[in-house]
Amino acid sequence: MHFTRMAAWAGFLVVASSAPALPAIRSEFTKHYKSAPAGAQVKAGCALCHVGNTLKRNPYGADLEKALKAAGLTKPTAAVFAKIENLDSDKDGVKNGVECAKGTLPGDPKSK
Numbered sequence: 257m258h259f260t261r262m263a264a265w266a267g268f269l270v271v272a273s274s275a276p277a278l279p280a281i282r283s284e285f286t287k288h289y290k291s292a293p294a295g296a297q298v299k300a301g302c303a304l305c306h307v308g309n310t311l312k313r314n315p316y317g318a319d320l321e322k323a324l325k326a327a328g329l330t331k332p333t334a335a336v337f338a339k340i341e342n343l344d345s346d347k348d349g350v351k352n353g354v355e356c357a358k359g360t361l362p363g364d365p366k367s368k
């Protein structure tokens with residue numbers, strides 16, 4: 257009985273420690289837009305900036321990457337986010353800043 261409980265706990269620790277940490281860029285996004293309602297952005301996970309779970313950037317991710325490179329940074333600052341807030345990366349008629357603040361996806365035209 258005691259062994260079973262220890263084995264279950266050890267299994268939990270292995271699973272928990274192998275879960276990928278949220279990438280730094282995503283953490284900065286969440287901090288910057290902390291008042292956005294949790295919903296589509298949380299559910300999207302990596303797809304907030306990427307195409308599914310690939311490394312390929314969606315339109316918002318591509319614009320964020322461009323702004324980061326222009327600023328010579330690897331982690332976005334408030335100024336970097338602000339620089340792309342007036343763009344409509346996914347061309348759905350809603351600017352990135354509005355989408356980021358209201359919790360929709362700035363890189364997915366089906367979300368606005």
Ligand SMILES: [Ca+2]
Pocket residue numbers: 346348350355360361362363364365366367368
């Ligand atoms: Ca959108």
